[in-house]
Amino acid sequence: MKLISMRLAALLLAVAVMAWAQSSKNDDRIYDEVRLKLTGDVSVNGGAIEVDVKDGAVVLKGRVRTEKARLKAEKLAHKVKGVKSVNNQLKVDTNAP
Numbered sequence: 001m002k003l004i005s006m007r008l009a010a011l012l013l014a015v016a017v018m019a020w021a022q023s024s025k026n027d028d029r030i031y032d033e034v035r036l037k038l039t040g041d042v043s044v045n046g047g048a049i050e051v052d053v054k055d056g057a058v059v060l061k062g063r064v065r066t067e068k069a070r071l072k073a074e075k076l077a078h079k080v081k082g083v084k085s086v087n088n089q090l091k092v093d094t095n096a097p
Contacts, residue, residue, distance in 0.1 A: 056085070
């Protein structure tokens with residue numbers, strides 16, 4: 001019985017590690033794709049935007065020049081496959097890069 005419990009615990013641990021690794025890999029892909037979309041859009045000019053991703057939830061931080069750019073950045077992030085939510089913390093600053 002003790003051996004079965006140890007094997008079950010080891011199996012559960014292995015499944016948890018694999019799930020964590022897959023989640024981390026997916027977050028890395030989402031990060032890369034969001035960054036590409038933001039930097040590739042001339043109206044957003046997203047090179048200075050910080051992007052954080054945790055379990056498919058994206059957080060955008062930094063400054064953009066217009067409200068239109070702020071909203072466009074959020075829309076672009078939402079379009080990436082696997083994004084569950086976008087927390088848009090971007091600030092409008094006409095002096096932004």
